[in-house]
Amino acid sequence: MTEIDSKEIQQLYQKKICGWNIGDAAKFAEPYSEDADFIGFDGIHLEGKQQIITFHAMLFDKFVRGTRLVGKVKHIRFPTSTVAIVIGISGTIESGHDSINPERNSIHTIVAVKTGYKWKFSSFQNTRAQYVGSPEKIDVLTNELKQLIQS
Structure with missing residues (x-):
């Protein structure tokens, strides 16, 4: 519930992104607890870190190589000193492209749990940002994500 806790959680989120960007499933899954639940944008439910690793190794090999x-x-809320509800945003730059594909923008809901002195992601939900009825919000989110490319 301190600024240090917030920074550690943000670092875990970035570690996950770095793992993706190098196409390393084990590095991608490092922030997750051994018993983590992972819900993908398409509804797949992965149970435990090993399933997260196995599934993402296949993705990195076949479908998202080079992305x-x-x-x-965006936001962290601490219901208790050892539990955090995290809201994140991400965008995908497809292989061979320089800009974000707005159709792949996502909002993440994450439950982070602190055991001892270490935070881990216990639950992750990935939802594609479709904004039905509010297409202008897609542009707002995409522009916010584009700022991260330039920084």
């Missing part, structure tokens, strides 16, 4: 993510933590 890059940009993202950041």
Whole structure:
């Protein structure tokens, strides 16, 4: 519930993104607890770090090879001193492109749990940002994510 806790959680989020950007499933899954739940944008439910690693190794090998993510933590709320609810945003730069594909923008809801002195992601929900009825919000989110490329 301190600024240090917030920074550690933000670093975990960036570690996940770095793992994606180098196509390393184990590095991508490093921030997750051994028993983490991971819900993908398409509804897939991965149970535990090993399933997260196995699934993402397949993705990095076949479907998302060469893609890059940009993202950041937008909000952290601490219901207790050892639990954090994290809202993040991310966008995807597809292989061979320089800009974000707005159709792949996502909002993340993450439950982070502190055990001892270490934070881990216990639950992750990835939702594609479609903004049904409010298409202008897609542009706002995309522009916010583009700022991360330039920084």
